[in-house]
Amino acid sequence: MTTTSTADVVVIGAGIHGCSTALHCAQRGMKVVLIEKDHAGRHASGVNAGGVRQLARHVAEIPLSNHSMDIWHRIADLVDDDCGFVSDGQVLVAETEQELAVFRERVEDLNLRGFHHEELIDAKELRRLLPAVAETCPGGVVSRRDGAAVPFRATQAFKRKAVALGVDLREGVRVTGLTRDGAQWRVETAEGDVLAPKVVNAAGAWAGRLAASVGEPVPLEVIAPMLMITGRVEPFIRPVVILRGRKLSFKQFANGTVLIGGGYLGRAFPDENRTELDWDKLSQNARTVWELFPVMRSATIIRAWAGIEARMADEVPVFGPSAKHEGLFHQFGFSAHGFQLGPGAGSVMAELVATGATNVPIDGLRIQRFQTAASA
Amino acid sequence: MNRVTDVSALKEQYDLVVVGAGPAGLSAAATAAELGLSVLLADENPAPGGQIYRAVTTTPVQRREVLGEDYWRGQPIVQRFERSAADYAARTTVWTVGRTELMSGGEGFEVGVSADGQARLIDARHVILATGALERPMPIPGWTLPGVMTAGAAQIALKSAGIVPDGRVVLAGCGPLLYLLASQLQSAGANIVAVLDTTERGNALAAAGALPDFLLSPYLAKGLKLMLAARRKLRFVGGVTGLRAEGEGRVKQVVVERGSARETIACDMLLLHQGVIPNVNMTSAVGCEQVWDEQGHCWAPKLDAWFGASVPGISIAGDGAGIGGAESAALRGEVAALEAARRVGRIDEADRDRRAASVRATLARAMRGRRFLDVLYRPAKAFLAPKDAATVVCRCEEVTAGQLRETTRKLGVQGPNQMKTFLRCGMGPCQGRLCGPTVTEIIAEERGVAPAEVGYYRLRPPVKPVTLGELANLPKTEAAVKAVCR
């Protein structure tokens, strides 16, 4: 017989989101059990590009992202580790005048809504920020507070701090069922059940199944975004560079290595914890860099990999209370840009769990949006 | 054999791709080609032979006694391969092997190859990895100084280029290969001033149990003769407990500790060796499961009786499957090839078993005595996990033993993959080949657990670096072209 334990809240999934939520709940004095089928940071949170980006986000996410950015800029105060966070800005490069016009509209629209983190820049400022970029680019958008951190290190720091604050972390334990038990939730695992009034579903690529199992199916696709990193190259660029027309994200670290990504997908096998790379697509990815940054042509690719991530049909996360059940909360579907949101989302989720409300606007992120669409 | 020098001349798909042209790969490729499979053998070296028979067809060393009769046994193995119909791509690096759906249907592998700055992806129904062994790293203080090399490196220089270390040479470490090299270098005219033996005295006792088996083994006659010959002619220093290479900008001397005694030996070259371990980088990058081999004190792929790995369609032959030496490598290559032929439908199970029976009998004989050697020459703790804090462990990123120990303790690091993200060890171009075993060992020691529990680096392709240019200019495969046209 395995024993049943109790908690104030059970968090399922120890990615950056689960760890952050667990940490913030513990800070509020709650008794937290954090359950992870593999080990903390094993999936998307540990292998992503580490981009800490507000630039080019969907407006529905911006308030949460803003809140998160404030935390990133004082991250060591929260988790006792700087998480390798550096803030050299991120730049969205326009490859044509038409693209620049679209960007201008976007920035004006954001300004009207009261968001001022994105700033339109001309060719001169672009060249100042990115001397190595191809001559033909007419301008772009910069978000100066953006930057990058080291993903696995950051997730580990959140985990360590959470555990230090008393979170009961259970790694290598899979949640096999989620059922009501009176006023409580029964979180079932082979290692014993946990009873708690509140449950947070932060199970990443596996969260859709959990949601479906309690009658809240969502259009979630399991994807495997690919990344590659080069050997050290003489430092020539500081901000993170992203493109819109062609897929690219490009980041040189202080040690000279360059991380190349942009959302090309490999194949995901979530049941086997396995991904397969698609070298044809990585070749296209390399081709874009080859054209945009000629200095990179003889750099060597040292490693390529893919992570397992959840993408929603509208590429906006599911965040907030369940539409059907008391005491259940969702925090998943970050659609390949959830790393930056981790610190803030955990803080807001803890507030929701503890108080039932938050001042940070999250209306566009609720799970209801899919249920309405389905019944309409 | 058909030599292919331009990757664009390779076929779109092979029944079997063999990686590595040592005895295992050569025999596997020849066996499979003789059975009618379409075979590609790829190797990054300019000539066949692998490490043991390196350059056996091209070596400038003509005095046969220098390299010894065992070396020349490579000739018939290469000749058999040359008579076969296999494609041979020399100077060709295999940088990825990944599971894929074949264009011709069914499950198979995508193999990334690169030669002369041109990369290409080809399909394979079955893959035999015969990438062999590498020398176990021997991280002593000063081992990064120019003038310090592995003993195997000096042997390769001798075999392939006919050159010998100049000036005063010191060899240090343990294992049969160290003595073999000492005798080869000596007959090639090198001035060996000392052989410093780090074998632990207690090992002999532990190995005694395996002695009867060893007495029947083929190693005995050869091995002991070599060692005795070398011992008679050279200065042997046994019971070495500590080593330090010193010098400004290059090695000038080595400081030897034997318990509390200390001696300084001036030298121009220091050659290190403490045994060989399977090269697991490619096997684990393909996703094959690895297990800790207690006897060999190393990681090795998990294999079935046909040398099939945990990923169906991948076999591992030769020392990459676990250290067995040259003779058994060739035999294992044959066994693996027979199963590959069965998998692709060239022979049936009965035929495979019949052909394998005699090979297996010889193989069993060839493997005799291995355990004795493994236990006798198990490296001492001090040379697996250096105590000296300033000793570099990761040569690429210059991470020291002290940093590794402190990070394990302070941050509660559980294994090498976590360590990477804090210290970047294993993230340089050698992809952890020279620091992986030591990093595992140090974490295990600090945590007070077995290396098996600590694990190894999770490896990622490319297994060998490719340039961004090569990748950007990959010829589009048919599938990719179709995807664009659709």
Place this chain on the structure above:
Amino acid sequence: MFRPMRDPGAPAAAPLRFTFDGAPMTARAGDTVAAALLANGVSVNRHTPVSGAPRGAYCMMGVCFECLVVIDGVGNRQGCLVPLEEGMRIETQRGPRQAEALSQEIGA
């Protein structure tokens, strides 16, 4: 570092000429770049990108990447795997790929 072994039976082919950091050298046809450098007494062929420490070929079998050199302007070449060719211009690799070498390539 290394010297040719005395072997009366060895065929005497015409040596190949090459330069290392501008200095003219010769070596046996069939040698790798790393072997050719060793045979010419070169003990240092690169400086590390982290601390600038001098390094020389270590494993001679493609594993350690200590033999990295710049060959005819192209950096990051593994000397122990590249056969020597007549007229090769070999240079010490200093730290990460040098900016000069990069710009030369692009100009070419």
